[in-house]
Amino acid sequence: VPAGDDPPPSRLTARALGELGLIAGIRRRWGAAGPGVALGIGDDAAVVAPAGQSVLLTTDTLVEDVHFRRATTGFADLGAKALAVNVSDIAAMGGEPRWALLALVLPGDTAAADVEAFLDGVGEEARRDGVAVVGGDTCASPDRIVVTVTLVGTVLGAPLTRAGARPGDAILVTGTLGASAAGLATLDAPDLPAPPDAVAAVRRAHWRPTPRGAEGRAIRAAGVATAMIDLSDGLAKDLGHVAAESGVGATVELGALPVDRATTAVARAAGADPLIWAVGGGEDYELLFTAPAPEADRLAARVTAATGTPVTRIGRIEPAGAGVRYRDAAGRPRTLPPGFQHFVS
Amino acid sequence: VPAGDDPPPSRLTARALGELGLIAGIRRRWGAAGPGVALGIGDDAAVVAPAGQSVLLTTDTLVEDVHFRRATTGFADLGAKALAVNVSDIAAMGGEPRWALLALVLPGDTAAADVEAFLDGVGEEARRDGVAVVGGDTCASPDRIVVTVTLVGTVLGAPLTRAGARPGDAILVTGTLGASAAGLATLDAPDLPAPPDAVAAVRRAHWRPTPRGAEGRAIRAAGVATAMIDLSDGLAKDLGHVAAESGVGATVELGALPVDRATTAVARAAGADPLIWAVGGGEDYELLFTAPAPEADRLAARVTAATGTPVTRIGRIEPAGAGVRYRDAAGRPRTLPPGFQHFVS
Numbered sequence: 150v151p152a153g154d155d156p157p158p159s160r161l162t163a164r165a166l167g168e169l170g171l172i173a174g175i176r177r178r179w180g181a182a183g184p185g186v187a188l189g190i191g192d193d194a195a196v197v198a199p200a201g202q203s204v205l206l207t208t209d210t211l212v213e214d215v216h217f218r219r220a221t222t223g224f225a226d227l228g229a230k231a232l233a234v235n236v237s238d239i240a241a242m243g244g245e246p247r248w249a250l251l252a253l254v255l256p257g258d259t260a261a262a263d264v265e266a267f268l269d270g271v272g273e274e275a276r277r278d279g280v281a282v283v284g285g286d287t288c289a290s291p292d293r294i295v296v297t298v299t300l301v302g303t304v305l306g307a308p309l310t311r312a313g314a315r316p317g318d319a320i321l322v323t324g325t326l327g328a329s330a331a332g333l334a335t336l337d338a339p340d341l342p343a344p345p346d347a348v349a350a351v352r353r354a355h356w357r358p359t360p361r362g363a364e365g366r367a368i369r370a371a372g373v374a375t376a377m378i379d380l381s382d383g384l385a386k387d388l389g390h391v392a393a394e395s396g397v398g399a400t401v402e403l404g405a406l407p408v409d410r411a412t413t414a415v416a417r418a419a420g421a422d423p424l425i426w427a428v429g430g431g432e433d434y435e436l437l438f439t440a441p442a443p444e445a446d447r448l449a450a451r452v453t454a455a456t457g458t459p460v461t462r463i464g465r466i467e468p469a470g471a472g473v474r475y476r477d478a479a480g481r482p483r484t485l486p487p488g489f490q491h492f493v494s
Numbered sequence: 495v496p497a498g499d500d501p502p503p504s505r506l507t508a509r510a511l512g513e514l515g516l517i518a519g520i521r522r523r524w525g526a527a528g529p530g531v532a533l534g535i536g537d538d539a540a541v542v543a544p545a546g547q548s549v550l551l552t553t554d555t556l557v558e559d560v561h562f563r564r565a566t567t568g569f570a571d572l573g574a575k576a577l578a579v580n581v582s583d584i585a586a587m588g589g590e591p592r593w594a595l596l597a598l599v600l601p602g603d604t605a606a607a608d609v610e611a612f613l614d615g616v617g618e619e620a621r622r623d624g625v626a627v628v629g630g631d632t633c634a635s636p637d638r639i640v641v642t643v644t645l646v647g648t649v650l651g652a653p654l655t656r657a658g659a660r661p662g663d664a665i666l667v668t669g670t671l672g673a674s675a676a677g678l679a680t681l682d683a684p685d686l687p688a689p690p691d692a693v694a695a696v697r698r699a700h701w702r703p704t705p706r707g708a709e710g711r712a713i714r715a716a717g718v719a720t721a722m723i724d725l726s727d728g729l730a731k732d733l734g735h736v737a738a739e740s741g742v743g744a745t746v747e748l749g750a751l752p753v754d755r756a757t758t759a760v761a762r763a764a765g766a767d768p769l770i771w772a773v774g775g776g777e778d779y780e781l782l783f784t785a786p787a788p789e790a791d792r793l794a795a796r797v798t799a800a801t802g803t804p805v806t807r808i809g810r811i812e813p814a815g816a817g818v819r820y821r822d823a824a825g826r827p828r829t830l831p832p833g834f835q836h837f838v839s
């Protein structure tokens with residue numbers, strides 16, 4: 150773009166902004182230091198002070214045409230989700246999300262307004278979760294958008310891992326399951342004859358997952374939970390992780406799975422089984438946790454009282470070797486497909 | 495791949511390994527906890543203990559066809575470089591690199607042997623720098639490889655930033671400049687009539703940069719340096735960052751720039767000016783730092799004595815408003831192109 154010949158704002162692109170323009174914009178937003186930030190954006194590395202706490206580290210990448218499609222994803226939602234999926238990982242340790250790094254790979258023809266919307270989305274989610282964006286990297290992409298967020302959290306004392314579940318423990322989940330998969334199904338089949346409010350609700354669940362930070366901290370603080378994980382790849386796969394790390398098996402009561410009304414309505418319109426979405430769909434970003442059976446109901450009530458989020462008991466931990474099994478409402482065993490796995494077509 | 499019909503190792507791909515197979519391989523390498531690692535790969539987040547030190551955070555992404563081409567980059571070199579460029583950022587603060595997260599976006603048809611070589615390269619560099627790989631993310635790519643490494647470092651006391659340079663300070667650099675750009679030039683023009691040992695040397699500089707960790711810590715430990723940055727985007731752009739952050743200008747004596755024999759030989763064969771590579775080429779991953787002029791020579795000698803790496807005085811910091819200027823060996827002003835900037839074609 151020659152000097153004195155600026156394109157109208159609506160046509161301004163990442164290429165026209167340039168890397169320095171893009172970084173300057175990011176710095177204007179997040180350059181001021183937040184709590185515990187000694188040095189934010191603008192140097193070789195950010196400097197933070199965890200003040201004696203343990204430091205939690207997690208990173209997640211969203212790739213265009215793998216995790217999202219540009220035609221059906223708003224940039225603000227994409228920004229919020231890129232951070233939210235990482236907040237969910239810190240939540241699953243019972244930690245406090247604190248400082249984020251944003252590595253942004255963008256095609257040069259991305260509209261500057263879309264970049265702004267993306268950063269707005271990141272900022273909105275960051276405010277909601279108490280996170281400071283302290284650094285990152287930006288570079289040009291030949292075609293697809295790739296967003297990698299790294300999130301640093303803190304925790305005082307031992308975090309809650311995937312490894313502590315014991316046979317006899319109850320399995321519990323926050324919120325409801327399957328709504329994100331239902332949302333994706335409505336995007337794949339836009340003419341689905343489902344009630345518009347149900348479609349809007351499940352799409353929102355897909356586009357703007359709500360990480361369960363307060364719930365994760367309440368679960369850990371109660372002191373009785375034995376293991377925790379966030380449901381990003383689906384109940385089947387993520388419960389499988391808990392089973393593998395804890396050296397146990399699990400039984401899930403399908404009749405107990407919490408599925409909301411919008412998901413049920415969309416499933417009916419699609420001729421789909423909402424339980425398949427609840428077990429294998431993924432991207433719900435709810436927390437799954439385990440606790441000794443006698444403590445489970447009290448723990449659930451305590452978490453709901455502290456956060457307003459429903460908690461449901463969905464099964465029990467079994468001895469090693471049992472694998473993850475499902476039973477229908479009549480107590481009969483049922484086989485279900487595994488959750489999403491990358492590189493498997 | 496059906497069971498009992500494994501492809502020969504040479505044809506095994508990321509898709510055949512699957513996400514879980516890939517993660518299992520990564521975990522076999524780096525699953526054991528290192529110093530300060532309370533919990534490594536395999537949970538929602540890694541847990542590390544910085545033990546009262548400040549925490550440095552940096553992230554860098556390498557994108558296929560932007561930062562490297564598959565035809566001219568070995569997978570082991572790519573892995574080593576993905577970590578090395580981050581170690582360089584921690585070095586530029588005077589910190590200790592400690593814990594790394596590896597976010598790997600890979601096409602499904604990437605050969606498993608190439609994935610192994612990549613991880614070998616990461617591991618080799620990690621051992622060299624004393625870094626533990628504690629987590630990450632893997633996902634399928636529709637086509638291009640994208641690697642994002644996030645590195646966490648520690649520093650006791652205040653790190654050395656870009657912001658402290660004062661008018662009159664000397665400007666110094668470690669090692670030599672322009673070799674990486676010379677290496678890239680030999681890849682772009684494979685038939686260049688340059689001596690084979692010179693070609694091999696500059697390609698090695700391009701493929702396997704050596705981050706200056708020990709040098710960065712020695713520079714900071716001496717207590718007299720006023721600012722520091724690593725040279726990733728080229729002297730012109732990176733010195734520009736120091737000038738902007740410190741609110742100063744700078745004069746660079748082109749005749750003083752350290753350029754090695756191999757780079758000079760390749761430049762002669764290419765009919766190129768090695769100073770252009772030294773100033774604008776980027777990816778040298780040397781350190782540029784500033785110190786009060788009376789202390790500069792002693793500081794340089796001290797760093798060389800501690801690390802074996804030559805240090806060269808290349809100019810001085812000027813008052814604000816002067817910008818970054820260049821003078822040739824005869825003292826005449828000279829204009830040079832700026833360094834690499836993303837999104838500018």
